[in-house]
Amino acid sequence: xAWTTDKRACxxxxxxxxxxxxxxxLTEFSEAGxxxxxxxxxxxxxxxxxxxxxxxxxxxFRLNNEFVKIYKAKFEKDESEASAISxxxxxxxKGDKKVEELCDTVDACYKFKDxxxxx
Amino acid sequence: xxxxxxxxIFLIAISGIATAQNNDIKKQLNDIFSRIPGNENKDSLTKExxxxxxxxxxxxxxxxxxxxxxxLSDKSGAYNFxxxxxxKPKTFQTDSGGASLGFEYKYDNSWSKVKKTAKSLFIQxxxxxxxxxxxxxxxxxxxxxxxxxxxxxxxFNWGGxxxxxxDATSDKIEELEDSILARRARKEPYMDLYKxxxxxxxxxxxxxLGIKGKFTFESNQDFSKTQFAPGILLGFGAKGxxxxxALRHLNILDYPFAFIRLLTGTDDEFTVYGATFPSFLFGxxxxxxxxxxxxxxxxxxxxxxxxxxxxxxFKTRVARxxxxxxxxSSNFRWYKELNASDAIKxxxxxxxxxxxxxxxxxxGLFVSYTTGKLPFDRKNDQVYALGFKYDLxxxxxx
Numbered sequence: 001x002a003w004t005t006d007k008r009a010c011x012x013x014x015x016x017x018x019x020x021x022x023x024x025x026l027t028e029f030s031e032a033g034x035x036x037x038x039x040x041x042x043x044x045x046x047x048x049x050x051x052x053x054x055x056x057x058x059x060x061f062r063l064n065n066e067f068v069k070i071y072k073a074k075f076e077k078d079e080s081e082a083s084a085i086s087x088x089x090x091x092x093x094k095g096d097k098k099v100e101e102l103c104d105t106v107d108a109c110y111k112f113k114d115x116x117x118x119x
Numbered sequence: 120x121x122x123x124x125x126x127x128i129f130l131i132a133i134s135g136i137a138t139a140q141n142n143d144i145k146k147q148l149n150d151i152f153s154r155i156p157g158n159e160n161k162d163s164l165t166k167e168x169x170x171x172x173x174x175x176x177x178x179x180x181x182x183x184x185x186x187x188x189x190x191l192s193d194k195s196g197a198y199n200f201x202x203x204x205x206x207k208p209k210t211f212q213t214d215s216g217g218a219s220l221g222f223e224y225k226y227d228n229s230w231s232k233v234k235k236t237a238k239s240l241f242i243q244x245x246x247x248x249x250x251x252x253x254x255x256x257x258x259x260x261x262x263x264x265x266x267x268x269x270x271x272x273x274x275f276n277w278g279g280x281x282x283x284x285x286d287a288t289s290d291k292i293e294e295l296e297d298s299i300l301a302r303r304a305r306k307e308p309y310m311d312l313y314k315x316x317x318x319x320x321x322x323x324x325x326x327x328l329g330i331k332g333k334f335t336f337e338s339n340q341d342f343s344k345t346q347f348a349p350g351i352l353l354g355f356g357a358k359g360x361x362x363x364x365a366l367r368h369l370n371i372l373d374y375p376f377a378f379i380r381l382l383t384g385t386d387d388e389f390t391v392y393g394a395t396f397p398s399f400l401f402g403x404x405x406x407x408x409x410x411x412x413x414x415x416x417x418x419x420x421x422x423x424x425x426x427x428x429x430x431x432x433f434k435t436r437v438a439r440x441x442x443x444x445x446x447x448s449s450n451f452r453w454y455k456e457l458n459a460s461d462a463i464k465x466x467x468x469x470x471x472x473x474x475x476x477x478x479x480x481x482x483g484l485f486v487s488y489t490t491g492k493l494p495f496d497r498k499n500d501q502v503y504a505l506g507f508k509y510d511l512x513x514x515x516x517x
Binding site for chain 2: 005008011015019020021022024025026027028029035036039041042043044045046047048050051054055057058061062065066069070071072080081082085086113
């Protein structure tokens with residue numbers, strides 16, 4: 001899936017990351033997709049893997065809460081809160097993964113309103 | 120459990136008999152078709168006949184089929200245990216020429232459990248693993264090592280919840296966000312829309328408690344030598360998401376950076392980030408030295424030892440200059456060996472401290488400072504660095 005403004009999953013991730021101070025408000029949508037996990041504020045390349053894992057889980061919890069409560073996203077078939085948080089935090093621990101790749105994971109776990117309407 | 124093992128052995132035996140019977144049927148069919156005058160397609164007719172016979176529903180009563188279906192549909196603990204157990208009979212051969220029969224076993228499994236309340240979520244993972252090699256003549260076992268381990272990961276998360284909003288407000292937020300993107304594309308002012316969106320959203324402060332434990336029991340096959348290797352880590356994290364709560368104002372490490380962000384115009388007002396509240400880790404490691412020549416020279420052995428550790432990490436934004444965003448990240452670690460020998464203490468190897476601080480941009484510019492030593496270093500070093508990093512596609516983190 002491309003990083004595009006046509007998908008609510010991408011837009012929800014972009015604005016949720018801005019609200020969580022991970023990317024600043026001046027970062028354009030098109031630039032945000034190319035940013036790597038190590039460029040976001042939760043990822044400290046100098047910390048131990050355990051501490052990075054902890055930070056990734058904390059942010060995954062928050063993102064999950066935003067998707068479900070603010071964007072009213074549902075879970076895809078066979079996905080749950082725990083599996084979504086686990087998949088997001090797994091990817092977020094890899095410094096070279098891009099925001100657009102995180103968006104692929106988000107899209108695979110959640111069904112946002114634009115997808116719910118199609119059914 | 121014993122019944123299931125017997126059933127499995129019985130099914131394997133029946134399968135062997137069934138295979139032998141199939142060969143017998145094939146031979147007889149071949150014989151029948153070869154008697155038909157002028158028939159040169161006896162092989163294909165035989166195959167077709169066998170396919171026809173074994174596709175009928177009559178065979179649904181077959182004991183093998185029924186038994187296998189029963190095993191596959193059984194979700195009991197005993198079946199699950201057997202499914203995840205790998206058992207391999209093998210021969211152990213040594214250089215001296217001796218040989219022994221034996222087996223290798225391996226079992227890995229993990230379980231997850233989630234407990235959710237209105238304000239918290241608790242995710243737990245348990246992992247169990249056994250592996251080893253057992254030779255019936257233990258002297259001939261070149262891999263005389265059994266390992267059993269249990270690990271536990273628990274992540275308790277409290278807060279980080281947006282206040283409930285209705286569907287109409289959710290639609291309104293999405294509408295405003297679409298307008299922000301449209302205005303940004305047209306290079307029009309959009310900050311007022313961000314303020315409108317934020318007026319609908321309040322996220323509570325978030326707290327995290329993580330527990331990670333690993334307990335390993337190692338032994339040789341007759342348990343004459345055993346070793347218990349525990350390790351435990353406790354992690355604490357907090358995020359002051361709520362502007363109206365005091366937590367974010369306790370993030371004193373971010374104050375100088377909030378001031379720099381204000382001076383450089385990165386932020387419109389003096390804003391301490393709740394997202395950058397530092398995270399902590401406390402732990403007890405069980406260290407098994409490997410090829411540690413210094414330790415061996417000092418103590419005469421490479422015996423395992425226990426070590427305490429503490430770590431704190433902090434990362435925040437410094438400034439945006441043009442298209443470049445500069446972040447500050449730092450990490451402090453402290454290690455202390457428990458019950459260290461005098462030789463280890465007198466050589467300053469019993470404890471160590473390490474600190475690193477760096478300012479880096481996404482484009483690769485960086486300046487860094489490190490001081491102290493990690494556990495394997497003997498000397499304290501202070502290193503300043505200034506440079507440019509370029510990612511040549513190192514796949515380590517991918």
